[in-house]
Amino acid sequence: xxxxKIDYFLPFVKxxxxxxKVPLVQCITNVVTIExxxxxxxxxxxxxxxxxxxxxxPEFFQQNDSLFLNLGHISADREKxxxxxxxxxxxxxxxxxxxxxxVAGSKYRLKLARQLFELRPTVIKGNLSEMxxxxxxxxxxxxxxxxxxxxxxxxxNDLVQAMTQINHSHPESLLLATGQRDLIVSxxxxxFLENGTSQLDRFTGxxxxxxxxxTALLGAGTPALKATIAAISYxxxxxxxxxxxxxxxxxxxxxxxxxxxLLMNQxxxxxxxxxxxx
Numbered sequence: 001x002x003x004x005k006i007d008y009f010l011p012f013v014k015x016x017x018x019x020x021k022v023p024l025v026q027c028i029t030n031v032v033t034i035e036x037x038x039x040x041x042x043x044x045x046x047x048x049x050x051x052x053x054x055x056x057x058p059e060f061f062q063q064n065d066s067l068f069l070n071l072g073h074i075s076a077d078r079e080k081x082x083x084x085x086x087x088x089x090x091x092x093x094x095x096x097x098x099x100x101x102x103v104a105g106s107k108y109r110l111k112l113a114r115q116l117f118e119l120r121p122t123v124i125k126g127n128l129s130e131m132x133x134x135x136x137x138x139x140x141x142x143x144x145x146x147x148x149x150x151x152x153x154x155x156x157n158d159l160v161q162a163m164t165q166i167n168h169s170h171p172e173s174l175l176l177a178t179g180q181r182d183l184i185v186s187x188x189x190x191x192f193l194e195n196g197t198s199q200l201d202r203f204t205g206x207x208x209x210x211x212x213x214x215t216a217l218l219g220a221g222t223p224a225l226k227a228t229i230a231a232i233s234y235x236x237x238x239x240x241x242x243x244x245x246x247x248x249x250x251x252x253x254x255x256x257x258x259x260x261x262l263l264m265n266q267x268x269x270x271x272x273x274x275x276x277x278x
Contacts, residue, residue, distance in 0.1 A: 029068060032073065033205035034050060040212055068097050070101055072208065103130050120172045128177050159183065167186065182232050191278070192277075195240060196239055217231055238262075242259055
């Protein structure tokens with residue numbers, strides 16, 4: 001592993017926030033976290049639109065700037081809606097993010113994820129265990145949580161190699177695996193980020209929010225690699241600040257979300273990003 005100085009990341013992120021334009025972000029997302037996702041987008045000055053009825057897609061796609069597809073709450077009808085939206089996004093060149101929620105523990109979700117991948121999403125993301133399953137590696141995950149067995153150095157190296165191979169065959173799609181160390185593979189580059197806090201595992205929706213933030217930046221015209229590095233770092237740095245000033249998980253959650261509207265007001269918000277290349 002090669003560690004790069006922070007200057008390596010500055011060109012990617014220093015002007016990502018505040019957003020250059022107000023994007024309308026269409027979300028077909030997890031009902032458990034839909035309110036958190038919508039508010040997170042509002043906090044960074046994006047506009048959420050939770051439009052998941054295919055009857056409205058022809059009109060929705062004339063207005064939206066980007067599309068967020070989350071597999072966290074699936075039914076037969078919802079699966080059809082997600083596939084329909086992904087196809088229209090491809091046809092209309094709408095940037096989109098696919099979030100692989102639950103694919104490590106569910107074969108039909110994994111099948112859906114691979115169908116969506118063939119429609120060339122801009123970014124496909126999941127936690128370390130979900131990305132392992134997507135890449136065809138074994139995983140000991142239960143439900144939607146990362147397995148500790150998938151986080152050791154050997155497992156990380158195997159995952160990076162698998163992500164790199166998939167990115168080589170599908171270069172139009174950036175791959176993101178989130179965890180204690182976040183992994184990004186794009187254009188033959190493998191990058192890791194190490195901000196955040198273990199408390200983020202203690203409230204629901206953190207991954208969904210990160211996916212929505214990436215989608216908002218794409219909708220604002222930010223290139224995929226820059227959008228992904230900036231969104232993850234912005235959220236995790238906000239969580240680090242929240243941890244320093246709060247007691248109790250509910251207060252931590254509220255302050256992490258609060259930082260979404262505050263951190264961008266600090267000119268050097270990106271100055272504490274930790275990461276490097278593999």
